[in-house]
Amino acid sequence: MEEELLLQDEDIEGSWSLLSWLASCLMVFGGALPYVPQYQEIQRSNNSEGFSTRVCLVLLIANILRIFFWIGKQFELTLLLQSVVMILTMFAMLHLCCSVQNTNRVSTKQHRLSDLDIRYFWKWSAFEDYLLFCFGFTVLCAVITLLLLDSAVFVETLGSLAVMFEAMLGLPQLLQNFQNRSTKGMSVKMVLLWTAGDVFKTTYFVMNESPTQFVICGSVQILIDVAILLQVVFYNQDTRAKLG
Template sequence: MDAEVFLQEDDTGGSWILLSWLASCLMVFGGALPYLPQYQEIQKTSNTDGFSTRVCLVLLVANILRIFFWIGKQFELTLLLQSVVMILTMFAMLHLCCTVQNTNRVSTKQHRLLDLDFRYFWKWSVFEDYLLFCFGFTVLCAVVTLLLLDSAVFVEMLGSLAMMFEAMLGLPQMLQNLHNRSTKGMSVKMVLLWTAGDVFKTTYFVMNESPAQFWVCGSVQILTDVAILLQVLFYSQDTWSKRG
């Protein structure tokens, strides 16, 4: 009897380890998955109107700050790897957007980072300018973090700032949808993927007792996802009514 109980406990423990490993893998790569259909859509249509590159700005800043937050307060390694994967994903999206926009551009005039024209901030024509900005921002963060790393208050503020930026993730897309009065390039399936991902990661944060900044951020993102989903449904109905 004792042997049977031991075997059952061993099987349960093994299953839990497997589920935990799968959840960690999903956390690392799951955040990037919703951008795959959008990447394919942009490639297919050669149109970037449905995607706001400000989303890339928000996610790049948030994940760079999150990496420095990890240096000051070492939480799960899974969340650090997630930040690295998300940064690479945003660079891939920006590279595609720059390529498509340069192909479609009628004017030969280009806007560069070193022009220091704030009107065209994050609207640069060359992908390398986005890399240069992120490199400069990373160096600045590294210097400040090294100087204040011993301050617990600074580390907590850094984490709060990182998660505040991430919580604002859907805001640029929501504002662009309002400005264009359209959600062209977006689909219910895409937004549902975003929402499912945010629900999963928020649950993961709570179950793994991650720092409070993470689950608060996740809760805000879920609310924003719902708002964008309502936009997609509303503007889709509006488009069909005009056709009718």
């Protein structure tokens, strides 16, 4: 009888370990999955107007800061790997957007980081400029973190800044949709994927007792996702009504 109970306990532990491993894998790659249909849509239509590259700016800054937050306060390795995957995903999106925009560009005028023109910040023509900006930002963060790493206040502030930027992830897209009065290039399916991902992520933070900053971030992201979902439904209905 005792042996049977032990075997049952081992089976439960094994199942829980497998679920935990799958949840970790989903956390690492799940944040990037909603951008796959977006990437495919831009490739198919050869038009990137429906995607705000400011989303890439927000996510790159948030995840670079999160990596330095991890250096000061070692939380789950899963969340560190998630940041690395998200940074690579954002670079892939920026590279595609630059390629599409340069292909469709009517004017030969190029906007470069070296122009130091604030009007065209994050609207550069070359992908290399985005890489250079992120490299400079990373070096700056590294120097400041090295100097203040022993300060608990600095580390917690760094974490709060990281999740604040991440919490604002959908805000550029929300504002762009409102400005254009359109959600062209977006679908209910895609936004539902975003929302489901953020719900799962927030649940993961709560269950794994991640730093409080992460839970707050996830909750704010869910609210913004719902707002974008309402925009997609409303603007699509409005478009159909005009066509009808």
